[in-house]
Amino acid sequence: MTQIYECFQITVADQIAHLQLSRPEKANSLNLSFWREFPQAIQQLNKTGQIRALIISGQGKVFCGGLDLDMFSNQIEFHAANAIDREGTMQSLGLMQETLTCLEKVRFPVIAAVHGSCVGAGFDLIAACDFCFVSNQAKFRIEETNIGMMADIGVLQRLPHQIPFNVARYLALTGDTLTAEDAYRLGLAVKVLETPEALLEHAFAVAKNIASKPPIAIQGIKRSLIYSRDHSVTQALDHTVMLQSAILNGQDILKMVQSRMSGQTAQFDDLKPIHFAEA
Template structure:
């Protein structure tokens, strides 16, 4: 499946999806259409059961420059003066948050591959991914602080769970930048690569390794770790007991062991396709 959208292109090959931001001439800034198209695409890929992992990258020198500035000028929500307009602003903001949340809800893990600047809404997006890797030139910034507003799409909530909370507060309050070396030391990045070419190559190598594992186990690992982030240790352990008892497959274990012994990848069934939500 290949498809083009207002802000990104999507392709799927060998169980690996590639979502690539596609407005390099506009610093891959995100238009209003993005917030409807992204969750719809992620939901479709997730429901198919055939995607085992996704890489999220970008064209050009900048990963994402945040929201397209025209949104601030043209959207009534940013100039609301009445209670009715404020209520509509809440609904619009919840829609944008839900688009970011879609990355966490996907049945497959998502790897963000960041080159250049990743600021504003782009930073929100990568904190909702399961893994983040970057080139040495990458920089991360909560840009909203610098334009006189509060970040509101998830970075304030997710970043303190990825790096030390004190550093997250510093970044949120000052609008300062975090370079790739600092981001790696703090734990935001799993790996740093020397060039954009090496970045994509490394991200897809990770994706292929994940895609070779049993999809039901990988999906459950993602689910268990997200649950643990938001719940206590003992609640999370009980959740793991229930989840493991539901998905443990002796056949998948045997195939994995045999594959390690033979040095050849094992073959696992895709997840089942899901129907449309009611």
């Protein structure tokens, strides 16, 4: 099953979703339609309860070239002249931040598979993913610094939790480029693959591995990790007590043990679909 949007397309097979940025002729830049369609598409995947993992990649030679330049010239938010306009800018930026934050809130892991340049808003995008694989041609850059503005959609807040703080600060202040090798060395990338084909093959293999495990446990792990990032150890431990008490499933544990002993893949129930507030 494939769904086509203006800036991306989503294919779902075997409970794994693959979102491809699909404007290679525009360096997969993110225009206004992306910010409108992306959160709706991601939430739709989340609501089904059937998706076990999501892979995000880009078509062509560039993963993402950042914001479409037309947004800078056409959107009033970039040319605020008074307090009313600036309040509108505040609302628009908040919605753009929420567009990427939705990747942290969904019930399945999100894997970035980056080939080629990943700059500006593209860097914000992958910083909101659970982890990242790269090809040896991948490059990362906080491009906003180089065009005279501060990055404002999440990379400044998330990147210091993924690589050493002083390196994140250096990249943000200089707009310098981070190579695939350095991204791996610093911990931003989990693995470097030789080719785009090998990159996607590996991403799907890892997604399949995750999909073979109980989804209730996987969503608990993701939720706990993100909570721990934003809270103290004591608060995170208390949160874990409440979360584990709610989701621990002895039957899933037995299935996993039996699966390891027999060598056969265990089958687990999907999460419940979300129908709240639907007409």
